[in-house]
Amino acid sequence: MKKGKKLYEGKAKIIFASTDKNLVIQHFKDDATAFNNQKKANIEGKGILNNRISEHILSALKDANIENHLIKRLNMREQLIDLVEIIPIEFIVRNIVTGSLTKRLNIEDGTKLNRPLIEFCYKNDGLGDPLVAKEHIYAFEWASEKEIDYITEQCMRINDFLLGMFKGIGIKLVDFKIEFGKRKSDGKIILADEISPDTCRLWDAETDKKLDKDRFRKDLGEIIEGYQEVARRLGILHEQTNNIRPIKFPKPIEVKIKKK
Ligand code: TMP
Ligand code: ASP
Numbered sequence: 001m002k003k004g005k006k007l008y009e010g011k012a013k014i015i016f017a018s019t020d021k022n023l024v025i026q027h028f029k030d031d032a033t034a035f036n037n038q039k040k041a042n043i044e045g046k047g048i049l050n051n052r053i054s055e056h057i058l059s060a061l062k063d064a065n066i067e068n069h070l071i072k073r074l075n076m077r078e079q080l081i082d083l084v085e086i087i088p089i090e091f092i093v094r095n096i097v098t099g100s101l102t103k104r105l106n107i108e109d110g111t112k113l114n115r116p117l118i119e120f121c122y123k124n125d126g127l128g129d130p131l132v133a134k135e136h137i138y139a140f141e142w143a144s145e146k147e148i149d150y151i152t153e154q155c156m157r158i159n160d161f162l163l164g165m166f167k168g169i170g171i172k173l174v175d176f177k178i179e180f181g182k183r184k185s186d187g188k189i190i191l192a193d194e195i196s197p198d199t200c201r202l203w204d205a206e207t208d209k210k211l212d213k214d215r216f217r218k219d220l221g222e223i224i225e226g227y228q229e230v231a232r233r234l235g236i237l238h239e240q241t242n243n244i245r246p247i248k249f250p251k252p253i254e255v256k257i258k259k260k
Helices: 046-063 100-105 134-139 145-167 223-233
Strands: 006-009 013-017 023-028 031-034 039-043 070-073 078-082 084-086 089-096 112-122 171-183 189-192 200-204 257-259
Touching: 023 046, 046 070, 046 078, 046 145, 046 223, 078 189, 084 189, 089 145, 112 134, 112 145, 134 145, 145 171, 145 189
Parallel strands: none
Antiparallel strands: 006 013, 013 023, 023 078, 031 039, 039 257, 070 078, 084 171, 089 112, 089 171, 171 189, 171 200
16 A cells, blocks of 8 residues: 555644545654643654554454444554544543543542543644533534434443453553544544554553553653553563563664653
């Protein structure tokens, strides 16, 4: 698959055209941002890990009949995906209260929710991705009521699947953000973007150690080690136990944060 021109560059990914008008190439960068772009860094190896982790999760979701944009991984940093028109809403699913919700409503960090909570944020960097109600989504025609009902149902299915998948490897799925888009080839609404430690909060089940982008947001250090641990437990990276198998990477990944 030949890479065409750059169509879009986001904070952590670039989208390139492909030779098929209905497919594009998604490239994972090492760039990281937090707090609405105020904090920036380049974390060497992050893009490679997110490409692999997102590929793993989206393939597993596809096997569970949850349609998404992934066609196949092309190389260390790129995957071939369906071209979609992204719905300008970030769908946030929460199982445990933390992050912005603790601050917004003064709820104790770590409070378990009796049922998953879905929040809607309008994707607009200039406004800091504000929380919106479903009524705003309908009023401004970002999506229809029928589409939101379908997406909400998909969010719950994805949450159920991911909760089980992560539980099996000793990780608590605290919360995550997903995006949906309308597939160009047939207009169907499907899961798009990525699912990775950049977009999920993942805590070790025994110690509550953070294995996700909060290590960067909160200056906890060992960012790549957290992402690597998730990949290792998912069976993507192989342990170096007893020196039987070397880590399957072209070169060792070191933590190197370049302040921008
Ligand atoms: P929050 O607690 O900061 O609102 O984040 C909720 C979840 O959404 C958390 O898993 C991180 C993820 N997230 C993103 O992927 N992108 C974003 O821009 C934000 C604000 C959160
Ligand atoms: N969207 C946020 C930013 O760009 C990133 C995050 O907190 O995950 O600053």
